[in-house]
Amino acid sequence: MGDNVRNPGSCASAVDPPQIRLQLMSNPLYLSGARELVSAVAKRLGFADEACGKIALAVDEALCNVIRHGYGRDPNRPIWVSIWPVHECGCGGPDVHPGALKIVIEDEARQVDPSVIRSRDLEEIRPGGLGVHIIRAVMDEVKYEKRDNVGMRLTMIKRRREEADNDQAEGDRKESEGG
Amino acid sequence: MADNSTRPGFATGGSDSAFRVTVNNTGSAVVVLPSGEIDLNASPVLRQELKRVQTARPERLIVDLSGVPYMDSSGVATLVEAMQIARKNSTRLVLCGMQDKVRSIFEIARLDTVFTIAPDSQAAMTV
Numbered sequence: 001m002g003d004n005v006r007n008p009g010s011c012a013s014a015v016d017p018p019q020i021r022l023q024l025m026s027n028p029l030y031l032s033g034a035r036e037l038v039s040a041v042a043k044r045l046g047f048a049d050e051a052c053g054k055i056a057l058a059v060d061e062a063l064c065n066v067i068r069h070g071y072g073r074d075p076n077r078p079i080w081v082s083i084w085p086v087h088e089c090g091c092g093g094p095d096v097h098p099g100a101l102k103i104v105i106e107d108e109a110r111q112v113d114p115s116v117i118r119s120r121d122l123e124e125i126r127p128g129g130l131g132v133h134i135i136r137a138v139m140d141e142v143k144y145e146k147r148d149n150v151g152m153r154l155t156m157i158k159r160r161r162e163e164a165d166n167d168q169a170e171g172d173r174k175e176s177e178g179g
Numbered sequence: 180m181a182d183n184s185t186r187p188g189f190a191t192g193g194s195d196s197a198f199r200v201t202v203n204n205t206g207s208a209v210v211v212l213p214s215g216e217i218d219l220n221a222s223p224v225l226r227q228e229l230k231r232v233q234t235a236r237p238e239r240l241i242v243d244l245s246g247v248p249y250m251d252s253s254g255v256a257t258l259v260e261a262m263q264i265a266r267k268n269s270t271r272l273v274l275c276g277m278q279d280k281v282r283s284i285f286e287i288a289r290l291d292t293v294f295t296i297a298p299d300s301q302a303a304m305t306v
Contacts (some may be wrong), residue, residue, distance in 0.1 A: 028220035035249075053280050060251045064219045122289045127256035127263075130288050134252055137287045
């Protein structure tokens with residue numbers, strides 16, 4: 001066996017490749033697939049239903065922003081979604097119930113100063129401009145940055161709320177055993 | 180004469196079928212029933228249909244969201260636009276039948292107090 005193979009549940013190094021890396025084109029048709037993937041993975045990693053829904057919403061909003069603002073609705077540009085479970089020690093690995101989930105969304109769109117990426121004033125009632133607010137509201141950590149050569153990177157972290165998420169996981173386990 | 184029509188949109192993918200919008204015209208009220216997830220792929224279909232029914236300036240426009248399990252900010256933006264048109268036309272716009280996940284995005288966007296929201300379509304007729 002190679003040096004990189006670990007026992008299931010062991011910690012991985014912080015520089016490890018993501019556990020999941022999805023490439024999709026910037027076509028709104030694929031949003032539902034990305035949402036379902038992220039939600040199903042979060043659920044499998046022990047997040048409660050409500051948290052899974054919020055993580056999927058944040059990913060949806062982030063992808064929409066890339067499609068609309070980054071790529072100007074061109075449906076044939078690449079977007080990458082990478083997912084790491086994050087352990088208490090801060091590294092990612094194939095643990096059943098990690099402390100958090102890290103999701104990174106990268107694109108090749110035009111670069112913008114991360115400090116100008118912000119939500120509109122919520123007092124101003126008008127269509128649009130809510131995506132960034134929603135992402136920041138539902139995720140625990142959100143960071144926009146420029147990639148090295150081209151495009152932007154959005155890093156989002158959602159922590160498990162132990163009590164709620166463990167209750168849900170226990171309920172799911174019992175349901176599964178009962179069925 | 181009642182105008183009851185169903186307009187299929189693009190398939191939204193996911194576990195089931197295409198996004199659809201059904202319109203029921205019941206006297207002074209027009210009831211719009213979207214069915215399926217409302218995201219950036221589906222919201223243009225809803226937007227087009229809302230614009231179409233609003234050209235007739237109905238007294239009351241009810242958007243029944245009971246068949247909508249998910250909505251993102253593009254769906255919310257579509258409804259905000261419909262609200263602005265309704266205000267201009269003196270149309271009473273009422274949202275109803277919101278599932279928890281959909282209500283949650285209105286709360287996050289602090290729009291739950293901006294829209295008139297009724298529990299179901301029957302209540303939406305009188306609120």
